[in-house]
Amino acid sequence: xxxxxxxxxxxxxxxxxxxxxxxxxxxxxxxxxxxxxxxxxxxxxxxxxxxxxxxxxxxxxxxxxxxxxxxxxxxxxxxxxxxxxxxxxxxxxxxxxxxxxxxxxxxxxxxxxxxxxxxxxxxxxxxxxxxxxxxxxxxxxxxxxxxxxxxxxxxxxxxxxxxxxxxxxxxxxxxxxxxxxxxxxxxxxxxxxxxxxxxxxxxxxxxxxxxxxxxxxxxxxxxxx
Amino acid sequence: xxxxxxxxxxxxxxxxxxxxxxxxxxxxxxxxxxxxxxxxxxxxxxxxxxxxxxxxxxxxxxxxxxxxxxxxxxxxxxxxxxxxxxxxxxxxxxxxxxxxxxxxxxxxxxxxxxxxxxxxxxxxxxxxxxxxxxxxxxxxxxxxxxxxxxxxxxxxxxxxxxxxxxxxxxxxxxxxxxxxxxxxxxxxxxxxxxxxxxxxxxxxxxxxxxxxxxxxxxxxxxxxx
Numbered sequence: 001x002x003x004x005x006x007x008x009x010x011x012x013x014x015x016x017x018x019x020x021x022x023x024x025x026x027x028x029x030x031x032x033x034x035x036x037x038x039x040x041x042x043x044x045x046x047x048x049x050x051x052x053x054x055x056x057x058x059x060x061x062x063x064x065x066x067x068x069x070x071x072x073x074x075x076x077x078x079x080x081x082x083x084x085x086x087x088x089x090x091x092x093x094x095x096x097x098x099x100x101x102x103x104x105x106x107x108x109x110x111x112x113x114x115x116x117x118x119x120x121x122x123x124x125x126x127x128x129x130x131x132x133x134x135x136x137x138x139x140x141x142x143x144x145x146x147x148x149x150x151x152x153x154x155x156x157x158x159x160x161x162x163x164x165x166x167x168x169x170x171x172x173x174x175x176x177x178x179x180x181x182x183x184x185x186x187x188x189x190x191x192x193x194x195x196x197x198x199x200x201x202x203x204x205x206x207x208x209x210x211x212x213x214x215x216x217x218x219x220x221x222x223x224x225x
Numbered sequence: 226x227x228x229x230x231x232x233x234x235x236x237x238x239x240x241x242x243x244x245x246x247x248x249x250x251x252x253x254x255x256x257x258x259x260x261x262x263x264x265x266x267x268x269x270x271x272x273x274x275x276x277x278x279x280x281x282x283x284x285x286x287x288x289x290x291x292x293x294x295x296x297x298x299x300x301x302x303x304x305x306x307x308x309x310x311x312x313x314x315x316x317x318x319x320x321x322x323x324x325x326x327x328x329x330x331x332x333x334x335x336x337x338x339x340x341x342x343x344x345x346x347x348x349x350x351x352x353x354x355x356x357x358x359x360x361x362x363x364x365x366x367x368x369x370x371x372x373x374x375x376x377x378x379x380x381x382x383x384x385x386x387x388x389x390x391x392x393x394x395x396x397x398x399x400x401x402x403x404x405x406x407x408x409x410x411x412x413x414x415x416x417x418x419x420x421x422x423x424x425x426x427x428x429x430x431x432x433x434x435x436x437x438x439x440x441x442x443x444x445x446x447x448x449x450x
Contacts, residue, residue: 064391116354126391129341129366141354142366146389164371166289166351 001216004191006165007111007225008120008143010152010176011128013200015119016098016135018043025094029087030080038074040202045070050122050151060149062124068092095123096130100137101197107222108138118143120161120174122151141165153184162190175225179212186213193217193225226441229416231390232336232450233345233368235377235401236353238425240344241323241360243268250319254312255305263299265427270295275347275376285374287349293317320348321355325362326422332447333363343368345386345399347376366390378409387415400450404437411438418442418450 012018019039026042027035049066052058071092075082083091111117119128119137121144128142141164145151148160162169169189176182177197186192192215198205211218219225237243244264251267252260274291277283296317300307308316336342344353344362346369353367366389370376373385387394394414401407402422411417417440423430436443444450 062391116358118354124391125366125368125372125389129343129390133341133365139366140358141350141364143350147350147372164350165354166287166349 001191002171004115004173005167005171006116006118006162007173007175007193008118008158008161010174010178010181011119011121011123011131012095012098013197014175014177014195015104015137016100016131017197017200018095018098019200019202021098022094025091025097029083029091033078033080036202038078041074041077042067042070045073054151054154060145062126062146063095063122064092064124064127067095093130096127097134098131100135103221103223105136105138107225110223111225112138112140116140116165118161118165120144120152120158122157153180155184155188158185158188158190173216175222178208182215183213186215191216193219195219195222226416227396229340229398230392230396231341231343232398232400232418233343233386235399235403235406236344236346236348236356237320237323238422239400239402239420240329240362241325241356242422242425243320243323244425244427246323247319250316250322254308254316258303258305261427263303266299266302267292267295270298279376279379285370287351287371288320288347289317289349289352292320318355321352322359323356325360328446328448330361330363332450335448336450337363337365341365341390343386343390345369345377345383347382378405380409380413383410383413383415398441400447403433407440408438411440416441418444420444420447 009015022039023036026033026038049070053060071088108117118139118141121128123144125142125146132139143161143164145157147164148156150156162172173191173193174182174185175193177195177200182192182194194211194215196209198209217225234240247264248261251258251263274295278285296313333342343364343366346353348369350367350371357364368386368389370382372389373381375381387397398416398418399407399410400418402420402425407417407419419436419440421434423434442450
């Protein structure tokens with residue numbers, strides 16, 4: 001294996017603690033709710049909504065719209081009175097205001113000195129741009145779902161990201177806390193790095209605590225990359 | 226007019242002095258040539274090559290490939306012996322190593338504090354990424370030809386750039402040293418800023434010395450924005 005010329009990153013979970021951040025935002029707007037339960041339900045609508053697009057049942061829409069629709073779905077299922085439009089839209093954008101795990105910013109600063117760094121997320125260019133400005137993520141460019149008009153783990157997303165950099169997959173390393181993300185990337189020839197995030201799904205997390213594949217790297221902190 | 230939520234920039238000419246930079250690279254590799262004449266001829270192949278794509282005579286290919294093909298064209302027309310592949314590819318990438326005009330970096334640092342900043346160039350994501358790393362351009366994301374799979378001044382490029390940011394055109398300001406670029410953007414509802422670059426085409430430049438349209442802003446330095 002040669003040194004990667006680019007590192008591309010999963011963002012929700014791998015770089016950011018979405019559960020804590022979204023819980024905080026829900027608590028501020030809906031103080032009557034169990035905010036952590038609400039955040040978990042909101043996130044649980046994420047994969048089914050993307051799956052409709054991955055399977056062609058719906059054309060591509062950016063994740064911003066899915067987050068907004070799923071917020072409405074959760075509100076209705078919990079029989080919460082709808083927020084006014086401005087409040088709804090602002091809460092839907094909680095995903096632009098996530099906190100990063102402590103190793104992320106120092107590691108990205110170091111990695112950027114020797115290679116291109118970019119998100120390869122299901123978040124849109126707009127969402128990733130706002131999140132980068134919020135969290136200080138020093139991306140060289142923004143790759144991922146929007147440029148492929150499809151959602152991970154569909155091959156088009158990884159391949160479009162490599163193609164945008166004009167790099168063969170073997171020169172690109174996908175970094176993720178999710179084994180299924182790495183499995184899809186590895187099948188296409190990308191290098192892979194796994195980092196467990198033991199509390200992404202809360203204190204009783206059962207999945208992605210350890211690598212389940214033969215990844216190029218397995219690290220406890222992004223600083224080890 | 227409200228304050229723009231994003232500033233998007235033409236890059237070749239507006240932010241970078243391509244003529245001086247490319248001349249320097251040509252001189253290093255082809256010392257027997259008139260390097261400035263060579264650079265000018267190379268650049269003069271740029272619009273006709275893109276025009277074939279704009280008019281649908283050829284499918285979209287990234288500008289990196291056009292630069293490489295046009296380099297071969299100029300070499301042949303001047304009857305210069307072809308470079309070996311590595312040297313050719315490296316010279317073709319001279320466009321990733323351009324110098325910026327002196328006002329660019331301080332102005333982008335300031336603008337980034339109050340709005341999103343991104344290139345809206347005919348350069349590819351790869352080309353813009355390498356150039357940003359070379360020149361220290363602090364982009365929030367990279368927009369332009371690649372995400373539209375078409376070339377300015379075709380409407381798709383400006384519209385795809387606004388759409389990627391999820392902003393209506395009126396919230397986005399296109400900044401360019403070329404009146405035709407601004408004319409295309411203005412027709413689509415974007416705000417516009419003109420900055421003359423009096424020596425982009427050399428000491429005897431005749432075009433784009435002054436604004437020819439009713440642009441939102443006309444500035445002598447990007448720091449005035």
